[in-house]
Amino acid sequence: MNHPYLPILAFFGVALAVPIGALVLARVWMNFFTPIKRGAEKNELYECGVKPLAEPQTRFHSKYYLFGLLFLLFDVETIFLLPFAVAFLDLSVGAFLTAMLFLLLLAEGLLWAWSKGLLDWRATPQRGLNILP
Numbered sequence: 001m002n003h004p005y006l007p008i009l010a011f012f013g014v015a016l017a018v019p020i021g022a023l024v025l026a027r028v029w030m031n032f033f034t035p036i037k038r039g040a041e042k043n044e045l046y047e048c049g050v051k052p053l054a055e056p057q058t059r060f061h062s063k064y065y066l067f068g069l070l071f072l073l074f075d076v077e078t079i080f081l082l083p084f085a086v087a088f089l090d091l092s093v094g095a096f097l098t099a100m101l102f103l104l105l106l107a108e109g110l111l112w113a114w115s116k117g118l119l120d121w122r123a124t125p126q127r128g129l130n131i132l133p
Contacts, residue, residue, distance in 0.1 A: 066118050077106055 084091070084099040091099070113119055 063118065070113055070118060073109070074106065077102075 081099070081102065084095070084102075087095075
């Protein structure tokens, strides 16, 4: 009985048995060696040994997320400038113009973010801040 799909069936059997066996073994270990200790002190919130001072969920203004996204965007884009900086003296005119176009796009993005007020932290947040042009 040499069926062609027998190795695939064995592979799926092992692929299911290993994680299920690990979960069963973890459950057996938990039940026999680490009994659950219930109590008021055990059920309290715990954060680095310090009792929490505020609600567990706090609201952040969406401006923080936009600022973080802008940071990541400009950070990654400046990494793309590194090859141009390394080979600056050996660049052709076309490569130099490409690098300058890239810098122009970076400056345009920065001016756009500045004009929308995303970089001004002293101003009070405006309701309904329209990011789209």
